[in-house]
Structures are given as structure tokens and as C-alpha cells.
Amino acid sequence: GAGVSQSPSNKVTEKGKDVELRCDPISGHTALYWYRQSLGQGLEFLIYFQGNSAPDKSGLPSDRFSAERTGGSVSTLTIQRTQQEDSAVYLCASSLDPAGGRRFFGPGTRLTVL
Amino acid sequence: AQTVTQSQPEMSVQEAETVTLSCTYDTSESDYYLFWYKQPPSRQMILVIRQEAYKQQNATENRFSVNFQKAAKSFSLKISDSQLGDAAMYFCAYRDNNAGNMLTFGGGTRLMVKP
Numbered sequence: 001g002a003g004v005s006q007s008p009s010n011k012v013t014e015k016g017k018d019v020e021l022r023c024d025p026i027s028g029h030t031a032l033y034w035y036r037q038s039l040g041q042g043l044e045f046l047i048y049f050q051g052n053s054a055p056d057k058s059g060l061p062s063d064r065f066s067a068e069r070t071g072g073s074v075s076t077l078t079i080q081r082t083q084q085e086d087s088a089v090y091l092c093a094s095s096l097d098p099a100g101g102r103r104f105f106g107p108g109t110r111l112t113v114l
Numbered sequence: 115a116q117t118v119t120q121s122q123p124e125m126s127v128q129e130a131e132t133v134t135l136s137c138t139y140d141t142s143e144s145d146y147y148l149f150w151y152k153q154p155p156s157r158q159m160i161l162v163i164r165q166e167a168y169k170q171q172n173a174t175e176n177r178f179s180v181n182f183q184k185a186a187k188s189f190s191l192k193i194s195d196s197q198l199g200d201a202a203m204y205f206c207a208y209r210d211n212n213a214g215n216m217l218t219f220g221g222g223t224r225l226m227v228k229p
Contacts, residue, residue, distance in 0.1 A: 003158075043159075043205065043219045089157060103217070105151075105159035 002026070004106035006092050012112045013082055021077040021109045025094030032069055033103060034077050036061075037089045046090075049075065082113045116141045118208050120220035127196045128228050134181075135191045135223050137206030143167075146210035148182065148189045149217070154202040162204070165189065193225075201227045 005024045013019050025032050034046040045059035049069040060066070064082075069075040079086055089110050093103035118139045127133035139148070150162040165173045165182050172180050177197075181190045193200055206220040 043217075045217065091157070091159065093159070103159070103161070108157040110157075 004092055004094050004104050006090075006106040006109050008109060009107065010110045010112075012114065014114050015084060016081055018078065018080045019082055019111065021079075021090050021092075021111070023075045023077070023092030023094075023106060025073065025075070025092070026096075026104055027073075029094035029096050029104070030072070031095040032075050033093045033095070034067055034075070035091045035093065037091060037108070039088070043091065046077070079111075082111075084113045087111055087113045116143075116208055116210070116218050118206055118218050118220035120204075120206055120223050122223045123221070124224045124226065126226045126228060127193070129198060130195055132192060132194045133196055133225065135193075135204050135206075135225065137189045137191070137220055139187050139189065139206075139208050139218075139220075141187070141208065141210065143210040143212065146208060148180075149207040149209070150178070150180070150189075150191045151205045151207060151219075152200075152202045153205060153222075154199075159205075163191065196227050198227050198229060201225055 004026055007022045011019055030051045032049040035043040036046055037043050047060055047067045048056040064080045067077045089108040091108045092106045095103050120137050122136055146167045148165045152160045152162050163173050163175045163178050163180055165180055172182050177194045179192045203222045203224050205222045207217045209217050
């Protein structure tokens, strides 16, 4: 697979449950981003990983949100005690050249919190 | 804080005709990048075109071109000879070197292409 992949593609959960969303970036890409897209809205930055540096977590909306990137590759976004307002599409992107801004996006995970 | 505004929530164009999508932004920086991304129903975000602010020449990629007006902080996207496959959400985005590699996106414009 040459592109960014995400799983699951769709996730339905009940309010209060925890969810984990996975992102597999393009091999060799050192930068990885998570975004959130609410229905019909633009993308909201969540978190950014670059190599072995400490991640930029400035976009995480609350302490219920966290993310890890293991071995500089796969990343997992975890949402604890989900709320209905967490319902959105969560997009992951990776980049070889973060300075130039060219991101390669995955297809996203649509999260629905009932 | 930088903001990106797309004032057209929806646009419609006849197949084979030309359409222009508007984008304005607010920044105090002089060196930055601007982007147009396409998001078809598959949700995959695709980079359409990129413009460096220090370049006066407007970027062009095949049927896609931009009108970059730095003084007016305007960055419109022109799609020529529109095709049915151009139907999608289009997002304008901004990035500068002080933003920690974070892109700021506009709210998007939904483009419909009529056969």
C-alpha cells in the first residue's frame, strides 16, 4: 500500500465508551498529523508528531483525547469517555516534508457517538 | 491568529465551463504557503495546488490555477473545463513558518458539476 491507511473506516459507539483510531502513515514519512472534521466543516488540527520530537498536542480539545506514535510509524488516537460532540471524521495525514506543507491524507474514520 | 475564510459554502458549474472558488486569509506574516485541497466523497484529501507567498507568479496545475493577490490576502482557485470528477469539497489552507507546521483550513466550498 502506497498511501496512508486508517482503521476502522467507520466506528459507532455509545456515549461514555473509549475508542481507538489507527493510522498507518506512508513508509518513511517522519511527520504525522491528526485532524478532526465535523459534518460539513473544515479540518481542525488535533496533534502533530515529527520524528522523535515531543508531539505538538496544542489542538487536542480536552484531556479525553490522547495519541501515541509507536516506533515512529503507526499512530493511535484514543478518545476516552466519548461524548456526542466527538462525532466527526478523524483524518490522519503524513508528510515527508513538513516544512512545505504537502500532506498525504488517509480516508478517515467516521466516528458516531450515540 | 491566522484565519482562512471561504465565503461560498456551495458553488455550481456546468460541465466544460470555468468556475472560481474564493478564499481570503488574515495574517501578519510575509512568508507563508497557501494550498487548495480537494475532498471527494471518498473523504481522501488531495492536494490540488500550492503557492509560496514569495512567488509573484500564480501557480498552475493543468486545469487548475490560482489568482494570488498578496496585498488583498486573496487566493482564489480557478477550475477550467470543469469535469464531473471535479465535484467535491474544496478547502483552502494556510501555513507559515511560525505555525509549528500546522495548516489552518477554511470551512470549505462544495462544488457541484452539472452534466
